[in-house]
Amino acid sequence: MAVGFEPRVVGFLCNWCSYAGADMAGTSRMSYPPNIRIIRVPCSGRVDPLFVVKAFQMGADGVLIAGCHPGDCHYTEGNYHMRRRFALLQPFLDYVGIEKERFRLEWVSASEGKRFTQVVTSFTEQLRQLGPRKDRELMAAKGVQRAV
Amino acid sequence: MQDKIRAKARELLETGTVDCVIGYERATDGLTARPVFIYGTAGVDRLVFDQTCVHNLSKFLLDRRDKRTAIVAKPCDSRAINLLINEGQLARDKVYIIGVVCQGMPEVSWNRVSKEPQERCQRCPQRVPVVYDYLVGEPVEALPVTFSDVEQMENAGPAERRGFWLEQFGRCIRCHACRQACPGCYCSECFVDQLDPTWVGIRKDVTDNEMWNTIRAFHLAGRCISCNECERVCPVSIPLSLLNRKLEKDVGEFFDFQAGIKAETVPPFATFKKDEHLKGVE
């Protein structure tokens, strides 16, 4: 584990449940690591794998997608579609070497401020344990050149 | 086989069932094959079929959507046709499928044919086209699917996997030949060509290459029909099938789905089950 390493986390939060859950954590004055940057989406199902891969490409240490619990989707079924997409995408990214611990899908309802802080805290901690991504070192070892 | 294909092609053109037969002819090296479009009975004798007819011709059908066309299709090609029908790109009644039984194709390049079938064919379960109007060759039993190549990669450590893929992606020259050859890649404007947003940087940087290759593979999740044309045409020999087959394996395991087996089917991303339990999802 790198000393003083602070992972950068991108969180896609659905507007109706998880974004409101994050607000709830605020109104209840709970506390969680400030590593997460929250992007509001209408529904977890709006999250295109392109955004996730782009975040990792840019250098994110972790990506969180949070949506309503199954059965509670504001749009009735967006989270079910996201669940399928995630079920394939997470192992696929793991397969190309972006460890599955770096990519999470969580269900957080509007009332679960506590749960939101727990999710962010445990995710951040997990990423700290995992350490920074090693792409640069691996590329150097393999002699892969970066474009300028 | 060849004779039967020619006879059928002649019959189809004579009766006016189709305007064109897409098949293979001998290439100029005198050894391998190349695609050919036959518009009249005069050209029928140009048609050949042998171990060198590796190309998936199904994508050519997209240029003839409204015209009645016959096509020579191996099992994997036939799956591509089903996929295109499923996705509204083709009408079944416009296509006459001359299916050919396939025992696996060798590695073929200019003036060179390998003895052994290609690796992908050794892993291919389909020996008989899944859809055809006329079958050439004796039906044989399907083989079991194996994913030992994918499993080997899965079992490697994350750093090893990462290193491997960074090296592979590092070599990509972004010629997009994989896309051009792929029957599932028929978008009029591919995301990689779009400028606002510029999904994939136009630099030839390893991270952009990764974006391209992973997203392209993911766009084929539950759609790839394992013809492996992408890998065949890749000028820098990136093992793209390793990406596609990982998704094929997971799609099969999670959703019990194989692309292109039937034309009338609901692809895995078009549906869901409320109470399904998927690995990694709490």
Added chain:
Amino acid sequence: MKQAESTGTLAGQKAFSYFPGCSLHSTAREYDVSARLSCEALGIELKELEGWACCGASSAHSTNELLAVSLPARDLKRAGEVGLPLVAACAMCFSRLKIASHELQNNDMRKLVQTVIGQEIQKTARVVHLLEVVDSRLDAIPVKKPLTELKVACYYGCLLVRPREKVAIDDAENPQLMDRLVRKLGAEPVAWAFKTECCGAGLPLARPDIVLKLCHRILAQARQAGADCIAVACPECHSNLDTHQEEIRARYGDDARVPVVYFTQLLGLALGLSVQQLHLDKHLTDPVPVLSSKGLA
């Protein structure tokens, strides 16, 4: 641990490990004999599980939960190594084995049990009851002598259908497995309400009053429903219902006597086996007269 193969169809299964249990080797010999003979006639191969031991019923399961799982766990492990589904005819054995295989799915419980029996359990066998096996090939039963005009009250007892989540082979209130079989054999299953009512179980020594009361009601209801005999699938039910009929008559004054036979005996009869082969002449309340009156014995 590998889960017991639970999804395969029974219909295609030719051979089974067979768990007779202590009763079928002693007081319920007629159940054992009739089960083996009937299965043979049906082309079902029963291979008695080598080295089987106590299933954990009665004393164990009412005094020590861990023991009640550990005893059958050992049997399940043995059967798992054989690799065939494990069929029990005794409802008590079935219940204990089934519950144990359910409990062993729990990792903590399994670890505990492994320390008790000193063996690692890697695979257990799927547990089925003989009724399920027969039901799975109901259409293929070659009935030679239809049990025409015989009215049968099918009595399932409690152990085959409760608890619902762990054991139930059929609906707990109005099961149909045996009724279906009896109908297939040409007899008429009567509609009655006491199919799964308690027979008093292991209480005949400690509280005979309760057993007599419960059995009396069951027998009286079977008679009222017009049954010529009661068919059972459990040695304990059989013993309670069959052996107390004289006492019941003495205590309650009404003649509620009705023969109690094992379903395997009816099955064997219909398959053409004789009364003597099936030990149908060994019951205390003799079924032979009623069978003779229908031309079946």
Added chain:
Amino acid sequence: MARIGVFICHCGSNIAGSVDIARVLEAARKMPQVVYVEDNKYTCSDPGQASIRNAVKAHRLNRVVVAACSPRMHEKTFRKTVEQAGLNPFLLEIANIREQDSWVHSDDKERATEKAIEIVRLAVAKVARNYELYARQISLTKRALVIGGGISGIQAALDIANAGHEVVLVEREPTIGGRMAQLDKTFPTLDCSACILTPKMVELAQHNRVVLFTYAEVQSIKGFVGNFEVEVRQKARKVNHTTCTGCGTCWQKCPEKVPSEFDLGMGQRTAIYIPFPQAVPTKPVIDTEHCRYMKYQRFVASGEEDKKPPQCRVCEKLCPTGSIDWEEQDRVFTEKFGAIIVATGYQTFDASAYGEYGAGMYPDVISGLQLERLMCASGPTGGEVKRPSDGAHPKTVVFVSCVGSRDEAKCRPYCSKVCCMYMAKHAIMLREHDPEVQCYIFYIDIRAGGKAYEEFTRRAQEEYGAIYLRGRISKIYQEGKKLVVLGEDSLIGRPVELSADLVVLATGMEPSSGVVELAQKLNISYDTNQFLVEAHPKLRPVETQSDGIFLAGACVGPRDIPDSVAQGSAAAVKAAALFSQDYITTDPMTAMVDISRCTGCLLCTQVCPFKAISTQALRDGRVVASVNEGLCKGCGLCAAVCRSKAIDLRGFTNQQLFAEVTSLWQ
């Protein structure tokens, strides 16, 4: 070129206390396309808002970022502010630096400030790609469809009609009235059910703004709020209702008798029938399955020769107006509506699922609703309570509660809410019918929440001598003419054995059959118990997730008559409120298709939860996706699955979200 103004709120010390506002201002000033920054003590206050308006004008701002509290708090407020400043209200983004920053990181000002800067950066990146959005106005048909003619549907239809709008009520049975019409009396007042219901039925039938289709079903539904197109199937009655006067000769003379559905098999009806004397319309239908002439016709059609059944046709011969029409077929017609109220109600649980109770096996084990028919003065026994087996007057009656309620084993985990009350009602009424009757009621809990409900159940016990026993029944069986009931009194912990003349199972409520198919046609959701799901269980109890479709009564969950009536009225108000507008304003954050990119794979149409995407054929023959903005709710599922990025979501476009992701690494 965007000219972005960033307005950073201190929120008193709520934000300023843990975020260094000066640093955020400084950083924001350097962000791309930002031309103006300022901070305010309270941006949401009047001076704060005025400051935004002034800055927009003074600095020619065309995009605004407000860094303050959650958008869920004040997004609407600030949209109005920028609108007042002359900008399109959607040229605003909120940077949530309070709930998601200052309040959760108050212990680390340094990192809270860093995070605030990035939150502002995200918002700036996004707002630069915002463009003007306009709500669309869609015309609407001010006409409502009510599905289901029970008390809830009747109430809804009457209220809408009285509010001045046209209503069509579709009921699949030959009469309206629903379950309430089957009741004898209603708790806790013991009003005669028919006395309070039938006037409403008549009022509805005679209302000049109401069209009634009985014996009809909804076949298909297209469209969206304000513009539904509904196909209704009028089932063939074989009786011309325009000429029929309802004189009753036919059903008095019809020789064919079948068990009455309305009387739940406790009585009989004829093959040409009205379900009950006060039915509306009081005009008959012919039950084609049982009618002798229809049987004869089927026989002739089958081609067999011998033993022809009688032709009968008595009704036709006797009908003074010649209204019998053997040739009549089902008829399907299309109607347009602006709103739909679903009031499909409930049916009672089929108690034969409980083998131990013997329902269906013993004639004297009946359901609560069957007892209603036996007690009803216009019922099959003329109100005399006679048990089905031998017609004897029962003296000992045992009630079993929660049959098909609160029982997970039967997949009915919920409480049916009315059974406790109707058991008490039955106990009272049985005593009133015959003072010698002794009622025993086996209950789990007595649920009597409601005005004068608890008092009512106490009266049943104290004044009418009903004996309440807490516990479940394990078995019921016949012994001679009696039913033996075995159970447990769990308060004394002893088994109980009772000998009863009649057992009444208090069967619970379950949604009417066919409700799932209807929900699928309407594209509204239902829960695991197949009850329809409200938009919000507390705050939007009669609305659905589909605009313009409302719910009333027991189709949503078990409820009693007052609740069902209240919901009928509530749904009516929702529909009337909708009709008070001349146009429907749609949320502009909907999906849009770039037809040049669309390949026509139509994955979007498959994932859309609202069936808002249909297809459109272009002149070049291509078929592409097309969004119906009236139906689109803006979830963005389509945009996420589109491989060619041909479909996008306004307000959360690919450009915006992509810019947000990439902005974090600038």
